[in-house]
Amino acid sequence: xxxxxxxxxxxxxxxxxxxxxxxxxxxxxxxxxxxxxxxxxxxxxxxxxxxxxxxxxxxxxxxxxxxxxxxxxxxxxxxxxxxxxxxxxxxxxxxxxxxxxxxxxxxxxxxxxxxxxxxxxxxxxxxxxxxxxxxxxxxxxxxx
Numbered sequence: 001x002x003x004x005x006x007x008x009x010x011x012x013x014x015x016x017x018x019x020x021x022x023x024x025x026x027x028x029x030x031x032x033x034x035x036x037x038x039x040x041x042x043x044x045x046x047x048x049x050x051x052x053x054x055x056x057x058x059x060x061x062x063x064x065x066x067x068x069x070x071x072x073x074x075x076x077x078x079x080x081x082x083x084x085x086x087x088x089x090x091x092x093x094x095x096x097x098x099x100x101x102x103x104x105x106x107x108x109x110x111x112x113x114x115x116x117x118x119x120x121x122x123x124x125x126x127x128x129x130x131x132x133x134x135x136x137x138x139x140x141x142x143x144x
Contacts, residue, residue, distance in 0.1 A: 013101070014097070014098060014101045014102075017097055017101075018094055018097055018098070020115070021090045021091075021093045021094045021097070021115070021118075022094070024086075024087075024090045024115075024118060024122075025087055025090050025091065025094075027122070028083055028084070028086055028087035028090065028122065029087070031083050031122070031125065031126075031129075032080055032083050032084060032087070034129075035076050035079050035080050035083065035125075035129060036080065038076055038132070039073060039076040039077070039080070042069050042072050042073045042076065043073065045065075045069055046066060046069045046070070046073070049062055049063050049065060049066055049069070050063075050066070068135060071135065072132050072135050075128045075129075075131050075132040075135075076128070076129075076132050078128050079124075079125040079126075079127075079128030079129050079132065080125070082121045082122070082124040082125040082128065083121065083122060083125035085121045086117070086118040086119070086120075086121030086122040086125065087118070089114050089115070089117045089118035089121065090114075090115070090118045092114060093111055093114040093115055093118065096110060096111065096114070097111060
């Protein structure tokens with residue numbers, strides 16, 4: 001019969017093993033927040049440029065920046081999705097960790113694999129963020 005009520009020592013072990021995935025989830029949340037705020041700025045700038053009338057010759061030159069803004073938004077979008085996938089892997093890892101510990105099962109191989117996938121997704125998100133950051137601001141961003 002499975003022992004579903006762990007003692008204090010077993011609970012302490014479970015919580016100590018959950019520390020790394022929990023911190024990982026905190027990092028994912030902060031990173032998604034950062035990329036989302038940058039995405040909002042890119043979208044706001046895109047809307048401002050799209051609002052420029054075609055007959056406004058003094059400002060219509062800024063519309064050439066729309067393609068760069070679309071590229072930045074696409075990089076941020078794929079980075080956010082990758083980061084969220086990493087967060088899902090970490091969440092699944094926590095769920096499996098607690099479920100298997102309560103049931104007395106072994107999970108070591110699956111846990112390592114899930115954490116590896118979570119880290120790879122986060123690494124890809126960082127790569128996308130670096131690509132977007134390298135596009136950075138241009139002098140056209142200074143004008144409305």
